Amino acid sequence: MCNVWEAVVSGMGWVVRDGCLVDFWYDEWLASLGPLAPFYKRSGRPASCPVISFVSDGYWDVQRLDEVLPEVCIQQIIAVYPPSPLLGHDRLGWRNDKRSIFTVKSAYNSLVSNQPMEGANVWKMIWRLPVPQRIRAFIWLAFRGSLLTNKERTRRHMADDPGCSLCGHVCEDELHVLRDCVISRGLWRQVVDGNVYHNFYTTPLHDWLYMNLVGNGIVARIMDNWNIFFAILCWKIWQRRNRMIFDPDVVENEDMLRACLCYMNEVVGARTTLSAMVGPPSVVRRGEGSDWKCPPATWVKLNVDGAVNTTTKAAAIGGVCRTDGGDWLFGFNRRLGCCSVLNAELWAVLEGLRHAWRCGFHRVEIESDSREAVDCVVAGSRVRTANALVIVIEEYLKRDWEVAVKCVGRESNAVADWFAKKARDNELGEWFYETPPMEVQLLLENDQHQR
């Protein structure tokens, strides 16, 4: 255990509850982003402060967040349940498990996939980049600082001047070549979003590569597949630079950005074609409980669902409440920001309970098609590191009413799914439907026929 302790520690992350202990800027409390300091919009380093200081009257202070962080970060933050003293103290959790529970299995899995020690999960992240192997290898070398820059060549006694041969800068290292040298800088300037400009140019090498390559890329939103584009452009910058230096007779007139875009589309297109060829799974599970059923007499039934865009992580939730005769009571939906599928499903349960409680129902059967979310709700706060949503849901369940939580098949959750997807086109915030929208009538009738 001693040998791997460091890796175990690097797998720890914060579970924010009251937001008093965790540092907003320097602790890692948003697994998808890492510490927020590199995203600080203003110049200099932000002063330490607890997460709770960005909450006002129980809600995230979006205006204040907007002053210091780019939109991409804010989208992730507002999908986190705002810290509150009612939730208990902040805790350490285990990041390699979705429910933050430490298990030997998840620790082992994270260790074996992590062999090179340079920062948690970097190797895995690079290895998973959907780009040709030679570009992955190039990115890996850049990450390790092993590209043959003049700095490295001097270190290996292959050259005696570490300076940049194109612009004369004193030290030609990875960051200089890929980002800061005149030509590279001019290229990035054309594609990097103005909001993240400052971070983009001030972040150290490892963070810089990480924030552009992880997931869809944090600097993303400029375009889909930013991480792929970023990797390709880095690689092309390096290649062209070598040609210019070692073969000065070659005239470079290729439009780099256009070439990168074409290459990216080729890479993405190749993947799309592949999955189109494989096609959707041919077996559709239609087991028991695939049809919507009325709740027992005197109960109401609440179907809830979360929808997360796999590329942007933009999340939305929705739900519908019906009587024991299958008649309409209300519908709701809400666009959340960006979060994991599990968190979206938990948000859906919470919002459903909130509306049902507000409407004064005493017996509520709540159905979700997420096995994982239902398991989390049932396990509740017995799981020491359960996330804040689970704690708040549990608080609702303890109130003076009867609530049954069930997992059902997707088919019987179609109406809730419709509301969740519908919310993705809405503004941020929540919507309540006292009468059913026209477009959902057919789905409602379908459920009525099956009950």
Ligand SMILES: [Zn+2]
């Ligand atoms: Zn230079």
